[in-house]
Amino acid sequence: MTIPLLTLNDGHTIPQLGFGVFKVDPAQTERIVSDALEAGYRHIDTAAIYGNEEGVGRAIAASGLSRDELFVTTKLWNDRQRGDEPLAAIDESLEKLGLEAVDLYLVHWPAPANGAYVNAWEKMVQIRDAGKARSIGVSNHLPAHLSEIIAATGVTPAVDQIELHPAYQQRDVTSFAKEHGILIEAWGPLGQGKYPLFDEEPVAAAAAAHGKTPAQVVLRWHIEQGHIIFPKSNNPERIRENLDLFDFALTADEAAAITALERGGRVSAHPDEVN
Numbered sequence: 001m002t003i004p005l006l007t008l009n010d011g012h013t014i015p016q017l018g019f020g021v022f023k024v025d026p027a028q029t030e031r032i033v034s035d036a037l038e039a040g041y042r043h044i045d046t047a048a049i050y051g052n053e054e055g056v057g058r059a060i061a062a063s064g065l066s067r068d069e070l071f072v073t074t075k076l077w078n079d080r081q082r083g084d085e086p087l088a089a090i091d092e093s094l095e096k097l098g099l100e101a102v103d104l105y106l107v108h109w110p111a112p113a114n115g116a117y118v119n120a121w122e123k124m125v126q127i128r129d130a131g132k133a134r135s136i137g138v139s140n141h142l143p144a145h146l147s148e149i150i151a152a153t154g155v156t157p158a159v160d161q162i163e164l165h166p167a168y169q170q171r172d173v174t175s176f177a178k179e180h181g182i183l184i185e186a187w188g189p190l191g192q193g194k195y196p197l198f199d200e201e202p203v204a205a206a207a208a209a210h211g212k213t214p215a216q217v218v219l220r221w222h223i224e225q226g227h228i229i230f231p232k233s234n235n236p237e238r239i240r241e242n243l244d245l246f247d248f249a250l251t252a253d254e255a256a257a258i259t260a261l262e263r264g265g266r267v268s269a270h271p272d273e274v275n
């Protein structure tokens with residue numbers, strides 16, 4: 001199994017498939033991330049607000065893998081966007097992770113009520129230039145937020161990590177990203193289990209046709225769309241299942257039928273409302 005590497009707009013590469021740890025209990029994180037690394041994941045997506053960076057760091061340290069075999073992302077939480085706070089926040093995250101630098105550091109939400117996402121992005125550029133993050137990007141940014149931070153700094157984020165699954169594809173964001181060379185990371189790739197995605201006819205039919213699970217069909221659809229994904233599971237069997245996406249391909253008709261499941265169905269909050 002070879003996980004594709006995508007090239008970011010700064011020339012660095014990122015494994016297209018990783019493992020996300022949102023809502024992974026801090027007390028269980030070391031074990032679950034160790035299971036994921038054992039299964040073959042080499043890209044971990046965490047965040048300061050998840051409270052589990054220490055567990056991710058312990059699993060990395062225990063893995064015996066060399067630093068350059070791993071891709072680690074963490075995120076700046078909304079209450080650290082002002083002034084020099086981002087500079088302190090990255091140091092705290094690196095300490096918890098036991099790393100000298102992350103591969104990717106993201107502004108987690110624009111949180112416009114703070115009035116500080118432009119400042120946060122300016123500080124991300126400093127963090128990158130100081131060598132504490134190899135690449136920098138954003139999350140949950142809509143085209144207006146992206147335009148503003150690019151205009152203010154001349155620096156285009158490497159990625160935008162947004163809610164994206166077949167029922168909610170955010171085409172305004174994905175087309176802006178494409179025009180500007182920003183890769184899309186799809187969070188909640190399985191819709192967080194909040195709507196009956198696996199029972200949708202095109203998903204179930206493709207799963208039956210390829211001898212795959214509905215989850216694998218949806219994840220494969222993301223891979224073929226060019227999204228970076230990091231599905232989350234606490235279950236070792238599903239952790240392995242979610243990696244096993246590279247021995248089949250959807251037909252053009254199957255992919256189109258899944259794309260047609262779009263129904264504007266956001267499962268999480270609007271970015272302008274999260275603070």
Ligand code: NAD
Nearest residue numbers: 020021022045139187188189190191192215231232233238
């Ligand atoms: P997800 O769509 O990956 O869904 C996870 C749910 O799907 C879990 O409940 C799990 O039990 C279930 N699941 C996983 N594999 C399965 C399988 N093979 N078969 C059946 N069910 C399966 O949602 P997520 O965890 O929210 O998103 C993935 C990652 O995205 C997170 O862990 C996190 O790293 C990131 N994320 C980022 C943001 C953000 O604001 N930037 C927000 C949410 C999540």
